[in-house]
Amino acid sequence: MSIADLAIAGGYTVGDVLLVGAAGFVVLALGMLYRAVVGPTMQDRVLAVNVLGTNTVVILALLGAALDEPTFLDIAIVYALLNFLMAIAVSKFTVERGGVL
Amino acid sequence: MSDTPGAGSDVDDAAAGSGDASDAPDVSDRPPIEPTYSGHDDRPHLSQIQRQQTPYTESQVIMSTVKVVAPFALTFGLFVTFHGADSPGGGFQGGAIAAAVVLMIAFAFGIDATREWFTNVVVVGLAVGGVLVFGGIGLVGLVDGGTFLEYARLPIPHPVKYGMEGVEILGIAPIVAGVLVGLFFLLAAGFDDRDGAGTETEIADATTDDATTEDDR
C-alpha cells in the first residue's frame, strides 16, 4: 500500500490532502493569471507565464503522487523543459522584436 | 535572423547598444586598459575609439545553463522515444523533445552558431532517413505478399514488437525532429522582400530551399 492511500484523519488519506494542495496551487495560479493578462510589459507577461508553468509542474507532480500515476512525472519533466524554453525564447524575442534571434 | 552581427558570443554584453557614435557612453564603463605605446602615436588606442555600434551578444548565464541542461534533456528525449510502450511517450513525443533541445541551443547561442553546428544536411538527413526507414519497414510486408506495415512478416524475432519499435524509433522520431528543426530554421530565416538584400540572406535562402524540400514531401 502506498502512503498516498494511508488514512490519517476522518477517513481522509494523504492522497486526498495532496489533491487539496493541488487545488490550492490552482487557486494561486489564478492569481498569477492576473499579471499575465494585465502586463503591462511583455516581460511581465513572460514572467507570469513562467511562474504559472512552474506551478503547473508542481500540480502535475502532486496529482501524480495523489492518484498514484507516476507517469505524470514524465509529463511534468517535459513541461518544465518547455517552460524554460518558453522563457528564454519569448524574452529574447521581446528584444528588438525578434531582430536578434 | 541570420544577419545578426555577432550573434552568439561569449558574454552578455551591450545589447541595446546600437546607439549612435555621438551618444555612446557605454564605452566609458568598460574596464580601462593601460595604454602602452611604443611609437605609434599616430594610431589611437582602442580605449579612445568611439565604438560605432555594439553587436547583440548572447547572455553567458543562459548559454552556460543550456550547456549543462542540453545533454540531459536530449537523453530524456531519447528515453521517451525508446519507452513508448510502457509509459507516455514514443517516437513523436521523443522527437519533439529532441527538437526542443536544438531550439533551446538556438535561442541561447544564436541561430548562426546553431546552424553551423546542426547543419542543413543533418536536418534533411533526419527527415529523409526517417521516411526511408518507415517506408522500408512498411514495404517489407508488401514485398512478402502481405499489406503495408504488416509487422508479422518481418524476418526478425518478435516481429510485431521490434517492427513497431523500429518504426517509432528510427522512423517517426527522426522525421518529427528533422521537420520541427527545419520549420524553426525556416521561421528564423524570416522573410525579406527588400531589393538587393541577397548577400544577407544567402544562408536564409539556402535553408529555405532545404526546408521547403522537406515540406513538399
Added chain:
Amino acid sequence: MALGSLDPVTTARVVLILALLAGALFFTFVSMVGVIRLPDVYARAHTASQADTLGAGFGLAAVALTLGWQGASVKTAILLFFIFVTNPTAAHAVARAAFEDGNVPWTEGDERR
C-alpha cells in the same frame, strides 16, 4: 486507522509531507502576492525566481516523500534539480530582456507602478 496508531517512522513521514505541502503553498502564495503587488518587472522577477522556486522545491519534496523509494521519486529529484537550475536562468533571461529594452528599475518615490 488514525494517525496515532501508526508506527513512529510513518507518522513522522506523514507529518513531514504535510509540513512540506504547507510550506509549498505558503511560498507559492508569497510568490503570487509578490507578482501581483510589486511595482515593476525586476521586483516581480525576484519572487518568480525565489519564492516560487522554493515553493516548487517544497512541493516536489512532498511528492518524493509520498512516493517513497521507487523509480518515480528519482524523477521527482531530477525535476527538482532541473527547476533549481532553470528557474533562476529564466528569471535572468526575462530581467535581461527588460533591461535591454531600456526598462528602468522602479525606485522609491517613483510614481509608475
Added chain:
Amino acid sequence: MAPVANGRVVVPIEDTATLRATVAHVAAAAADGDVSAIHFVYLASWRDDDPRIDDRRTTAQDLLADAADWARYDLEDADVSENGIEIETALIAEDVYLFGPRQYAERLHTYADEHGIGTVVLDPEYTPVGNTTLLQPMEFELASTPLSVREAPVDRPSRRERLVSEITGPRFATVFGGSLAFYLVLGDPTYPFDLVTGVATALVVAISLSQVSLDHDPTLRESPLRLVRGLIYVPSLLLEILKSNVVVARVILSPSLPIDPTMTRMRVLVGSGLPVTTLANSITLTPGTLTVRARDADLYVHTLIPWAREGLFDGGLERWTRFVFYGREAARLPTPRERDDCAVLQGPDADEPMPFAATDGGPELDTHHESDEDRAPDTAAEAAPTAPGHHEDGDRR
C-alpha cells in the same frame, strides 16, 4: 595574402585542427617577404592566482613552442634564412579573467601596440575557451581597432572531420558517461533493453553535444574535486535560500511593502562560463537579489531590500563559488566592498550612472522601438565599412 601594413603580424593561437595550416600560411607569407615578424600569442583564459593551473600553462607554452618550430621549419623548407624574420611567442593575459570578444580584442591590441604590430592573422578555427561562437564577434571587435585583421585562407577540414577532432577524448567520455548514467537512473539498469538503448542514446548525445556542452577537457583530478565541493556547497546554499526567503516573504506580505529596489554593480573575481553562471544563478536564487546582466566581469544585480544588498556586497556567494571551482585557498579574498568592486547605480547615493547602452532620448522605454527603427539604416551604413562580414541587425519586419 594581401601585403600586410608593416609586415609584422600577431597570430593568436589555440590547439585547433587548422593551426598547422595557419602557421604554414604565415610562414609562406614571410618567405615571400611580406612578413618580417611573426608573434604567436596564447591568450590565457585563467588567472595566475588560480591554484593548480600549471598543467594548462605548460600546455599553452608547449603549443607556442610548437607553432614557432613549425614556422621555422617552413622557412627552412622555403630556403629562406630565418635570421631576417623575427619569430616570437608569448603567453599573455594571465593577470585577468578574459570574458568575451572585447577583452580578447583589447588584449591583442595592447600586445600589438607594445611590439609595433599592425596586423592580426586569425586561424579560422580559433575559438578561445572552446567557445564555438566567439570568432565572429572577436573579428567585429578587432575591426574597431586600428589593427588590420586577416583570416588565414586555410582550407577548413570538412564538417565531419572537425567534429571528430573536437570530440575525442575526455569530453566525449564525460558526456557519454553522464548521459548513460542519467538514462539508467531514468530506466532500469537491470533490464537489458535499457542497457542497449542507453548505450545508443549516450552515443548519440555524446556525438552531438560533447563539443557544445564542455569548454575544457575535464581532468581526472580537478573535475571530481569540483563536483564534491559543489555537493558541499548545495546544502549551505539551500540554507541561505531558506533564510532569506523568510525575510523577503515578511517584506512582501507586510501591508506597507517596505521595499527599496536598487540596481547595483559588482565586479566579480571568477572565471567566465560555468563559474560566473553558478555565481549569477546563486545570486538570483538567494531572495532579494537578482542578476540582471553579466557583462564581462561585472554582474548587474537588482536588489530588493537593503538587507539583501549588504549580504551581496559581503561577497559570501562569490567566495563559495571560488571555493567550488578553484579550491579552498582561492576562496580567501577580500569582500567586494573592501576591494571597492561594487557600486550602487540608483537612488540618492548612486555611485555610477546606469549602464544603459542605448541612451537615445533617455530612459523612456516606450519610445525605444520607434527609435530603433529610425536608427537602423544609419547604423547599417556605419557598420558596413568597419565590420566586414557583419551586418546590422536592423529591423526586417
